[in-house]
Amino acid sequence: MVALGGHTLLRAGEPASVAAQRDNLRRSLRLPAEIAAGGCRLAIVHGNGPQVGHALIRSEAARGKAYALPLDVCVAQTQGEIGYLIQDALDDLLRAAGVDRRVVTVITRSLVEDRGADGPMKPIGPFYPAPPPGLSAVMEDAGRGYRRVVPSPRPVEIMEAPVLRTLFEQGVVVVAAGGGGIPVERKPGGAATGIEAVVDKDWAASVLALALGAGRILDLTAVDCVKLGFGGERERDVRHLTAAEARRHLEEGEFGAGSMRPKIEAALHFIEHGGGEVIITSPERAREALAGEAGTRIAAGPA
Numbered sequence: 001m002v003a004l005g006g007h008t009l010l011r012a013g014e015p016a017s018v019a020a021q022r023d024n025l026r027r028s029l030r031l032p033a034e035i036a037a038g039g040c041r042l043a044i045v046h047g048n049g050p051q052v053g054h055a056l057i058r059s060e061a062a063r064g065k066a067y068a069l070p071l072d073v074c075v076a077q078t079q080g081e082i083g084y085l086i087q088d089a090l091d092d093l094l095r096a097a098g099v100d101r102r103v104v105t106v107i108t109r110s111l112v113e114d115r116g117a118d119g120p121m122k123p124i125g126p127f128y129p130a131p132p133p134g135l136s137a138v139m140e141d142a143g144r145g146y147r148r149v150v151p152s153p154r155p156v157e158i159m160e161a162p163v164l165r166t167l168f169e170q171g172v173v174v175v176a177a178g179g180g181g182i183p184v185e186r187k188p189g190g191a192a193t194g195i196e197a198v199v200d201k202d203w204a205a206s207v208l209a210l211a212l213g214a215g216r217i218l219d220l221t222a223v224d225c226v227k228l229g230f231g232g233e234r235e236r237d238v239r240h241l242t243a244a245e246a247r248r249h250l251e252e253g254e255f256g257a258g259s260m261r262p263k264i265e266a267a268l269h270f271i272e273h274g275g276g277e278v279i280i281t282s283p284e285r286a287r288e289a290l291a292g293e294a295g296t297r298i299a300a301g302p303a
Helices: 018-028 030-037 049-061 071-096 161-169 201-212 243-251 261-272 283-290
Strands: 002-004 043-046 103-105 109-112 122-128 138-140 146-150 155-158 173-175 182-186 192-194 216-220 226-228 236-238 240-242 277-281 296-299
Touching: 002 201, 018 030, 018 071, 030 071, 030 283, 043 071, 043 201, 049 071, 049 122, 049 146, 071 103, 071 173, 071 182, 155 161, 155 201, 161 173, 161 201, 201 216, 201 261, 216 261, 216 283, 240 243, 243 261, 243 296, 261 277, 261 296, 277 283
Parallel strands: 002 043, 002 216, 043 173, 103 173, 109 182, 216 277, 240 296
Antiparallel strands: 109 155, 122 146, 138 146, 182 192, 226 236, 277 296
């Protein structure tokens, strides 16, 4: 399982555009393409924080001229957009390597049971230098500026998992649970209906990886590795964490709610429910991280 963070699609400080996403994906997907070319089963989950925020801005700006889009539909739209860009980039990379392997995007729903009792916690959309007027729910995001925040309930099931597992086992590269999956909840009688939220993609990757039987999650993000004491005088890189160590640091408040905390929580969920290991690193260091020479590896026991 490869989990693509926002950095793999849009880099901090660069103008947001489809062209920028294409260029970034072709760089970020080089190693996943090599993994696929080598015959390994591969599934890809991606974030959509910037994109879903822009979709919401478009909907709000077009009020009175076009029908409004609820947040779950914005998630569905960005799944299609980003999935297409990933398919396009991977197809090109695999073709250049002389490999004929199918890549398929599946519009995916994530079943949640709690709309987010802690309130809005998930940052989406562009960064602002100061809290913008008119937005009541904003937060400072890892020193990079302020962003709109929305509820982010945890997924308990990827509803299309049986179909995804069939494709995965047949060797199809599946792009699924984009943006964490379209958040839905069960109504009395069993019907699923969308809700106004954005599911964290790392949690969705954990739940889907377990459903597919994937043994490893490679989490590609904006940093080379996990850091302890982030931003302080004693900041240090961490190359390996046991599940118990990661749990202790989490309980001590080491990891920020809008950045590293959901990654660590999702990694622990994966490992504590039978998954193998999670590697957190940047696309630029991914090859070294798989070789144990970079990144942060989280596993049940010592290295």
